[in-house]
Amino acid sequence: MKGTTHLAMGLLTGFTFGSPTLGVLIPVAVGSLLPDIDHQNSILGKYLPLGRYIKHRTWTHSVYALGLAYLINPWLALGVASHIFLDMLTPARVPLFYPNRTRFGIKFIKTGGPLESLLRLGLCYGLFLSFQAQQDVFFANVAQTVSIWTQYIFNFLT
Numbered sequence: 001m002k003g004t005t006h007l008a009m010g011l012l013t014g015f016t017f018g019s020p021t022l023g024v025l026i027p028v029a030v031g032s033l034l035p036d037i038d039h040q041n042s043i044l045g046k047y048l049p050l051g052r053y054i055k056h057r058t059w060t061h062s063v064y065a066l067g068l069a070y071l072i073n074p075w076l077a078l079g080v081a082s083h084i085f086l087d088m089l090t091p092a093r094v095p096l097f098y099p100n101r102t103r104f105g106i107k108f109i110k111t112g113g114p115l116e117s118l119l120r121l122g123l124c125y126g127l128f129l130s131f132q133a134q135q136d137v138f139f140a141n142v143a144q145t146v147s148i149w150t151q152y153i154f155n156f157l158t
């Protein structure tokens with residue numbers, strides 16, 4: 001699946017299972033893109049070229065990566081889970097227990113194909129509706145976060 005589809009799915013998962021706050025949305029967004037760091041042309045892979053060292057769709061798409069992400073941040077893990085779930089719908093599927101090569105999933109949506117475009121459109125629409133319904137909480141959280149950081153920087157400088 002493409003990065004934008006993963007991002008839309010990750011954010012929608014964050015809105016659905018978490019809250020519309022930066023503390024949820026930022027880690028869930030990063031988590032939704034993180035497994036494809038093993039691909040040189042992915043959104044994060046362009047900045048951190050680990051694709052040279054890690055074979056695509058191996059351990060970064062496994063339950064171990066999910067567990068590692070959980071140790072860092074549960075919302076990061078939710079993003080990774082949403083990524084793995086979507087990749088399980090593609091023909092290549094996912095080796096959940098890598099280095100065991102058995103791949104799990106159903107061959108349903110071809111990466112970059114018309115079904116993925118349709119899915120992405122649906123996810124973006126869901127995201128739009130979720131955001132619209134929860135924007136008050138979101139903007140209050142952004143204002144609060146900016147206020148806390150401004151105060152922190154102000155205290156640091158004075």
Ligand SMILES: [Zn+2]
Nearest residue numbers: 001035036087
């Ligand atoms: Zn992937």
